[in-house]
Amino acid sequence: MKYFLDTNIIIDLLKEKEEAIEILSNIASDPDSVIYINRLVELETLRGIRFAHSRRFQIAQRELEKFEKLDITQDIYSEATNFARYCKSKGITLKKSCEAIDYLHFITAKYYGLQIISIDRDMSALEDKYQEFTQM
Secondary structure (H helix, E strand, C coil), X not given: CEEEEXXXXXXXXXXXXXXXXXXXXXXXXXXXXXXXXXXXXHHHHHHCCCCCCHHHHHHHHHHHCCCEEECCCHHHHHHHHHHHHHHHHCCCCCCCCCHHHHHHXXXXXXXXXXXXXXXXXXXXXXXXXXXXXXXX
């Protein structure tokens, strides 16, 4: 199976949160699993590590390099824009200030045919609306 990791699960993994460890352990136990991120996930993860924590930064950077990186193409930006507009028209609002980034991650996963792995409930809401969106 092929997976796209949302930033929140990587951050929780770096914080050694049990739920993230369990989710990623299950994925890693399947030898056919391939895990992807995009450079935006990498940036979001690394920017949150304080400058004074250079060792932690280096470890995180090294671990992130192990994942396959996907390009965010113009098609992805366009689809994310259209999907966000559709969701807004249906009364869907995401709770975070980074809602545009959530749409980019979600559509990146869909574009490449990957299952998105996230601890964010907003992603579940997007999944339901995406089915409607693709039926239009």
